[in-house]
Amino acid sequence: MHRWKPNLNSPVPLHRQISAYMLERISSGDWPPGTQIAPQRELCRLFGVNRSTVVTALGQLSALGLIEGRRGGGTRVSPAAAGQSGGWHSYLEEGSHYPNLPAVQAINRLEFEPGLIRLGTGELAPGLLPEQTMMQILGELSCQPQLPLSYEEPLGSLRLRKALSSQLASSGIQADPSSILITSGALQGLQLIAVGLLPRGSTILLEKPSYLYSIHSFQSAGVKFCGLPMDEEGMLISAISAEAARTRAAMLYSIPGFHNPTGVLMSAQRRLEVMETTAALDLPILEDGAYQELWLDSPPLPPLKALDQEGRVLHLGTLSKSVSPGLRLGWVVGPAPVIDRLADIKMQSDYGSSTLSQLVAARWLEGGYHEAHLTKLRGELRSRRAALLELLQVHFAGLAAWNIPAGGFYVWLSLHTPLPPHRLFKAALQAGVLLNTGDLYDRSDGRHLRLSYAYASLPELKAGIVALANIIRHWSNDK
Amino acid sequence: MHRWKPNLNSPVPLHRQISAYMLERISSGDWPPGTQIAPQRELCRLFGVNRSTVVTALGQLSALGLIEGRRGGGTRVSPAAAGQSGGWHSYLEEGSHYPNLPAVQAINRLEFEPGLIRLGTGELAPGLLPEQTMMQILGELSCQPQLPLSYEEPLGSLRLRKALSSQLASSGIQADPSSILITSGALQGLQLIAVGLLPRGSTILLEKPSYLYSIHSFQSAGVKFCGLPMDEEGMLISAISAEAARTRAAMLYSIPGFHNPTGVLMSAQRRLEVMETTAALDLPILEDGAYQELWLDSPPLPPLKALDQEGRVLHLGTLSKSVSPGLRLGWVVGPAPVIDRLADIKMQSDYGSSTLSQLVAARWLEGGYHEAHLTKLRGELRSRRAALLELLQVHFAGLAAWNIPAGGFYVWLSLHTPLPPHRLFKAALQAGVLLNTGDLYDRSDGRHLRLSYAYASLPELKAGIVALANIIRHWSNDK
Ligand SMILES: Cc1ncc(COP(=O)(O)O)c(C=O)c1O
Numbered sequence: 001m002h003r004w005k006p007n008l009n010s011p012v013p014l015h016r017q018i019s020a021y022m023l024e025r026i027s028s029g030d031w032p033p034g035t036q037i038a039p040q041r042e043l044c045r046l047f048g049v050n051r052s053t054v055v056t057a058l059g060q061l062s063a064l065g066l067i068e069g070r071r072g073g074g075t076r077v078s079p080a081a082a083g084q085s086g087g088w089h090s091y092l093e094e095g096s097h098y099p100n101l102p103a104v105q106a107i108n109r110l111e112f113e114p115g116l117i118r119l120g121t122g123e124l125a126p127g128l129l130p131e132q133t134m135m136q137i138l139g140e141l142s143c144q145p146q147l148p149l150s151y152e153e154p155l156g157s158l159r160l161r162k163a164l165s166s167q168l169a170s171s172g173i174q175a176d177p178s179s180i181l182i183t184s185g186a187l188q189g190l191q192l193i194a195v196g197l198l199p200r201g202s203t204i205l206l207e208k209p210s211y212l213y214s215i216h217s218f219q220s221a222g223v224k225f226c227g228l229p230m231d232e233e234g235m236l237i238s239a240i241s242a243e244a245a246r247t248r249a250a251m252l253y254s255i256p257g258f259h260n261p262t263g264v265l266m267s268a269q270r271r272l273e274v275m276e277t278t279a280a281l282d283l284p285i286l287e288d289g290a291y292q293e294l295w296l297d298s299p300p301l302p303p304l305k306a307l308d309q310e311g312r313v314l315h316l317g318t319l320s321k322s323v324s325p326g327l328r329l330g331w332v333v334g335p336a337p338v339i340d341r342l343a344d345i346k347m348q349s350d351y352g353s354s355t356l357s358q359l360v361a362a363r364w365l366e367g368g369y370h371e372a373h374l375t376k377l378r379g380e381l382r383s384r385r386a387a388l389l390e391l392l393q394v395h396f397a398g399l400a401a402w403n404i405p406a407g408g409f410y411v412w413l414s415l416h417t418p419l420p421p422h423r424l425f426k427a428a429l430q431a432g433v434l435l436n437t438g439d440l441y442d443r444s445d446g447r448h449l450r451l452s453y454a455y456a457s458l459p460e461l462k463a464g465i466v467a468l469a470n471i472i473r474h475w476s477n478d479k
Numbered sequence: 480m481h482r483w484k485p486n487l488n489s490p491v492p493l494h495r496q497i498s499a500y501m502l503e504r505i506s507s508g509d510w511p512p513g514t515q516i517a518p519q520r521e522l523c524r525l526f527g528v529n530r531s532t533v534v535t536a537l538g539q540l541s542a543l544g545l546i547e548g549r550r551g552g553g554t555r556v557s558p559a560a561a562g563q564s565g566g567w568h569s570y571l572e573e574g575s576h577y578p579n580l581p582a583v584q585a586i587n588r589l590e591f592e593p594g595l596i597r598l599g600t601g602e603l604a605p606g607l608l609p610e611q612t613m614m615q616i617l618g619e620l621s622c623q624p625q626l627p628l629s630y631e632e633p634l635g636s637l638r639l640r641k642a643l644s645s646q647l648a649s650s651g652i653q654a655d656p657s658s659i660l661i662t663s664g665a666l667q668g669l670q671l672i673a674v675g676l677l678p679r680g681s682t683i684l685l686e687k688p689s690y691l692y693s694i695h696s697f698q699s700a701g702v703k704f705c706g707l708p709m710d711e712e713g714m715l716i717s718a719i720s721a722e723a724a725r726t727r728a729a730m731l732y733s734i735p736g737f738h739n740p741t742g743v744l745m746s747a748q749r750r751l752e753v754m755e756t757t758a759a760l761d762l763p764i765l766e767d768g769a770y771q772e773l774w775l776d777s778p779p780l781p782p783l784k785a786l787d788q789e790g791r792v793l794h795l796g797t798l799s800k801s802v803s804p805g806l807r808l809g810w811v812v813g814p815a816p817v818i819d820r821l822a823d824i825k826m827q828s829d830y831g832s833s834t835l836s837q838l839v840a841a842r843w844l845e846g847g848y849h850e851a852h853l854t855k856l857r858g859e860l861r862s863r864r865a866a867l868l869e870l871l872q873v874h875f876a877g878l879a880a881w882n883i884p885a886g887g888f889y890v891w892l893s894l895h896t897p898l899p900p901h902r903l904f905k906a907a908l909q910a911g912v913l914l915n916t917g918d919l920y921d922r923s924d925g926r927h928l929r930l931s932y933a934y935a936s937l938p939e940l941k942a943g944i945v946a947l948a949n950i951i952r953h954w955s956n957d958k
């Protein structure tokens with residue numbers, strides 16, 4: 001009955017491959033209602049997988065109502081399966097929101113498979129997160145009978161917004177608590193702006209490559225992208241004016257501080273030029289400050305928002321990159337009417353962010369833990385950066401070029417010989433290495449890899465870089 | 480200079496009225512750049528408000544870059560204000576997402592004004608939330624060095640999904656953890672389904688009135704509503720078949736357990752009929768179980784999902800109505816491929832819900848606190864329900880009719896004489912009472928009020944009902 005086998009090297013989990021295979025058999029009519037399914041032991045042997053994989057796959061089919069267990073024992077294709085495959089199937093391709101790129105979907109799942117070396121991932125290693133302090137804060141909260149357990153006001157916890165207001169002041173941003181909206185991560189801020197401020201068919205300018213190409217918030221809202229080339233000081237000014245006029249752009253998106261994925265820090269001079277050029281064009285700016293606190297070499301440059309005299313800049317921040325992604329807390333800073341509009345959509349999306357997360361974050365900022373933590377974190381990131389750069393020196397000289405980032409997480413590796421990203425991704429996965437290839441951040445890119453020194457341990461970094469260099473050397477020579 | 484005064488009875492906060500007034504003066508050119516703004520003391524006197532209101536309003540204008548303080552003292556309209564009013568203004572009406580109804584916006588803000596009696600609000604009184612137990616759980620977590628502070632997998636915490644899987648089994652729903660998606664409240668589940676499964680232009684059938692009319696997730700995604708009439712056993716079956724054919728409906732939405740806003744419990748017989756009729760039509764169902772655990776009189780009826788043999792029902796649940804809205808945790812249960820599609824959009828919306836909230840919720844369910852809490856809560860809600868019904872008996876006999884809900888929060892008051900909802904809302908607000916008028920749940924309704932016995936304290940309930948009866952009696956006599 002079963003000559004098919006799941007592909008052990010595919011990024012798709014084994015149980016999904018198996019349930020997809022069986023679904024196909026059933027809906028094609030190959031296995032009509034009543035067909036007996038082989039016992040689980042037998043399926044394990046046939047597919048070469050362990051019991052829990054088979055159980056999960058069968059569970060999915062039974063949730064779909066396609067198979068059913070029988071009292072007497074055994075499982076068979078259920079009568080309801082006749083003509084039922086159409087049920088949800090047609091809905092999965094519907095809906096106005098785009099699916100993630102297949103590679104991003106695979107990464108989102110594979111990041112939770114144990115044993116893989118995550119060489120390009122966008123978060124700090126768990127060991128760099130302030131677990132002790134967070135436990136201490138929970139301990140304090142467990143003694144103070146003032147837990148906020150109800151719905152929160154539209155802008156989010158006032159206590160947290162006050163704490164953020166002081167925090168922002170230290171980066172040169174003056175923001176009243178009524179000009180701050182708490183979001184579930186900076187990502188949600190992007191999502192709210194996409195559906196709240198930009199009409200379908202409008203265009204935003206952004207660096208190319210950019211983090212924004214790897215998500216679909218804007219595209220799903222019908223917003224178009226126009227990518228601007230960069231040099232080592234940031235986006236090119238000449239491109240801004242030219243493209244703004246050509247596309248009648250509605251907004252400029254930028255990550256001036258330790259750009260994702262290139263690691264580029266926009267220079268002070270370039271920041272001024274961006275502000276001037278966009279002022280002349282009356283072009284609003286969306287500044288993504290996700291990594292701005294993570295400077296490693298010299299104290300931070302003023303964010304664009306700090307240079308903004310006109311209320312023309314919306315500024316995004318997050319606790320994800322420096323403190324804890326799991327808290328899911330970010331913020332949007334901007335003129336109060338804009339913030340109110342975004343808050344109104346947030347109320348329609350999820351009625352606000354977790355009040356528990358907000359309380360913990362407020363205590364974290366009020367308690368002065370943040371600065372101390374950042375100082376320690378910078379030290380760790382500096383030595384991790386040094387380690388990665390040294391590994392690259394040893395194993396990638398002659399294969400690629402790279403920048404030395406002044407902060408953030410990323411080294412943008414530029415291969416001397418372009419390689420098909422999908423093949424590279426699969427080959428690395430077979431070697432136990434999870435990659436973020438350049439095409440995620442610029443569809444036409446076939447040359448770059450985003451490497452991170454923030455996640456993998458030093459031994460993992462070493463093993464991963466060596467494996468990667470071998471794969472690339474092998475292929476480059478083939479060409 | 481100022482003869483205008485803010486309206487003390489408006490639902491719009493005073494500071495917003497003042498900043499809107501000044502914004503209008505500036506953008507109309509009445510106050511050109513350089514115009515001196517009166518000192519704060521003076522503004523307080525002129526507007527009849529206190530200092531902090533003025534400070535907040537000026538803060539908003541200064542965040543917009545419209546006014547600026549001068550070293551020498553005093554504040555003036557800034558030079559940048561010339562021609563700047565167009566900046567964000569045009570963006571506020573853009574964006575594909577609808578704004579909330581003005582009345583809902585007002586309610587969302589006013590719920591945080593102290594002193595108002597919230598007579599129709601959709602949450603438990605803070606005193607009914609399990610604060611002690613939550614503090615105890617935080618205390619436990621503060622001693623276990625296993626805090627999940629990183630990004631979470633797409634479906635949400637496996638630990639929480641396992642706990643929910645057992646919890647759901649007790650209501651008759653068999654759901655593998657891989658068939659459960661954790662969301663930030665049931666509201667987010669609705670949002671994800673709206674943009675993830677339904678193409679623009681499709682139609683959903685739903686009870687009329689319904690909670691769904693008060694939010695804009697579906698309308699913003701271009702989905703149309705077709706309301707079905709109800710009787711005291713739930714939606715009318717004849718209407719389902721007729722309207723499904725006429726509108727080629729893509730889905731049926733229902734709140735069978737203690738419907739919001741009417742409080743109706745769909746009968747066991749009606750549930751079977753709904754399942755049969757929709758099976759014949761091959762019509763998927765979205766079941767909203769937000770209130771289903773809150774039965775007060777007799778043990779719960781099986782949710783539609785428990786009657787579902789074909790994987791045709793998506794089921795929504797939440798901890799908001801029984802445990803804590805602030806945790807922002809809900810779930811969607813359905814066939815794995817559908818759940819995966821929704822999880823993918825969730826990853827694009829906010830990368831998952833707070834891991835801290837999820838951990839607390841998992842402990843809450845694992846620890847067996849949930850059932851004990853519900854038993855106690857049901858007792859409290861029963862006596863609150865009795866109190867409200869008695870107050871209605873005394874003060875509304877002759878003015879209105881109402882149902883006796885068998886669970887949930889709401890009594891659906893039907894006035895003998897229709898009254899314009901907006902006027903009623905304002906009059907009640909002047910008397911210190913915040914209302915949820917029927918038009919929020921059915922645009923054409925001018926006769927109903929959603930009353931809740933779950934929030935206001937007994938003295939507040941009494942004062943609120945008396946005030947409301949007076950207003951209504953007064954007007955009904957006028958007619
Ligand atoms: C540039 C940038 N912005 C925003 C985000 C969103 O992060 P979060 O939603 O966790 O704050 C990320 C995360 O990768 C990022 O790299």
Ligand SMILES: Cc1ncc(COP(=O)(O)O)c(C=O)c1O
Binds near residue numbers: 350663664798
């Ligand atoms: C019927 C119904 N569904 C869903 C929700 C959403 O609640 P939450 O997002 O807090 O779970 C509500 C809240 O009012 C409701 O009444």
